[in-house]
Amino acid sequence: MRASALCLLPLAALLAPALAAVPYSGHKVYRLVPTEEQLPVVAEWRQREGIDFWSKAHLAGHPVDVRVPPHLQREFLVHLYRHRVEHQLLINDLEEVFENERHRAQTRAVSKNPESRISFTEYLQYDEILQYLSDLASNYSDTVTVESIGNSYAGRDLGIIKISSGGDDTRPIILIDAGIHAREWIAPAAALYVINQLVENAEESALTDSVDWHIIPVINPDGYEYTFTTERMWRKTRSTEIVTCVGVDGNRNFNFHWNETGSSSDPCSDTYAGPMDFSEVETSYLRNHINRNIDRIKLYLTFHSYGAYILYPWGYTGDLPDDWETLDALAQDANEAQLAAGGPEYTIGSFNNVLYTASGVSSDWVKGVAGVNLSFTLELPGGGDEGFDPPASDILSIVTPFFEAIRVFGQYIADNYGR
Numbered sequence: 001m002r003a004s005a006l007c008l009l010p011l012a013a014l015l016a017p018a019l020a021a022v023p024y025s026g027h028k029v030y031r032l033v034p035t036e037e038q039l040p041v042v043a044e045w046r047q048r049e050g051i052d053f054w055s056k057a058h059l060a061g062h063p064v065d066v067r068v069p070p071h072l073q074r075e076f077l078v079h080l081y082r083h084r085v086e087h088q089l090l091i092n093d094l095e096e097v098f099e100n101e102r103h104r105a106q107t108r109a110v111s112k113n114p115e116s117r118i119s120f121t122e123y124l125q126y127d128e129i130l131q132y133l134s135d136l137a138s139n140y141s142d143t144v145t146v147e148s149i150g151n152s153y154a155g156r157d158l159g160i161i162k163i164s165s166g167g168d169d170t171r172p173i174i175l176i177d178a179g180i181h182a183r184e185w186i187a188p189a190a191a192l193y194v195i196n197q198l199v200e201n202a203e204e205s206a207l208t209d210s211v212d213w214h215i216i217p218v219i220n221p222d223g224y225e226y227t228f229t230t231e232r233m234w235r236k237t238r239s240t241e242i243v244t245c246v247g248v249d250g251n252r253n254f255n256f257h258w259n260e261t262g263s264s265s266d267p268c269s270d271t272y273a274g275p276m277d278f279s280e281v282e283t284s285y286l287r288n289h290i291n292r293n294i295d296r297i298k299l300y301l302t303f304h305s306y307g308a309y310i311l312y313p314w315g316y317t318g319d320l321p322d323d324w325e326t327l328d329a330l331a332q333d334a335n336e337a338q339l340a341a342g343g344p345e346y347t348i349g350s351f352n353n354v355l356y357t358a359s360g361v362s363s364d365w366v367k368g369v370a371g372v373n374l375s376f377t378l379e380l381p382g383g384g385d386e387g388f389d390p391p392a393s394d395i396l397s398i399v400t401p402f403f404e405a406i407r408v409f410g411q412y413i414a415d416n417y418g419r
């Protein structure tokens, strides 16, 4: 198999001119634990401008983390007290947390060992991620191919790594993407760890014996870079077709019940569905890649944060797909494997029933239109009182047990479709 090198832009060309980072001084994060009756009370705030729900569950008794800017804190607290919603202050000043995050990243950059190809003790920027993929293509040219499925809005390669030990492109494919939501840094980190284990850990070769893996570790690189350079909490793409506000929620942009429910028509909303379905180049190149390989793709996993949840369709309706029991059983097995390896309990269910109503999400489109039955959204753990994402020093302790869940998914495809 041929290793095609990605065209790597120099780092300077990728970084925006030194823009001042958006400050989050005085922003507080509250953890609410609503009862069944209080769920609508909490939901009232979901669409409120300036309020940012970090965790999403609308299950009674599940914690919900909410970022509240200074000007809304009084009103928010009054609302919580009035409805007697159990809550605690999780983060007193978010800017302090991000300041620490930046400081740690700078310290590591200085002390970085040039010999080590990848480290799971830091969150990598996009050029470093592409460089790692490129290195794998050079060093494992028998099994690894790295390509670009297209370019992002700002022209970055949408890098994909294909891992195949043979079979001349006839084997079933497991497709994984991560990072469609820019700020969810643990998701690309987890995708990189899966890549690392499948390619560089010889003991995991059974997982690639009869199945091919296609992994896109950062499907929204423009947004991802923007979270490093300018706005840590950025979620959307960085397209500027609509003049009022930048970007579209890529995970509301797929054309299956597009913009029907649980998404916004307001370009300034964090859940803006876009001016039309597949308006974003990132989602349409992903669609094209899926369509080109549709006969072989047997499993789709999209990595997000935060949860922890393993979710299957549908997002747009509370109804369950006919084969939900198959999906549920596989999710239960995956959860148990990672629990046994020391991971947290993942809540399992349909996207709509566990998180919220959302239409135009990728896992719905992959099942409902592309016809890949096994389609899951995986929400990795968040940072708790340490921020949106876990501190970089915790990456390994999260992605290591998480890989055991991925192993169960991989083994299932090998057992049922491998060749």
Ligand SMILES: [Zn+2]
Pocket (backbone or CB within 6 Å): 181, 184, 304, 305
């Ligand atoms: Zn997400």
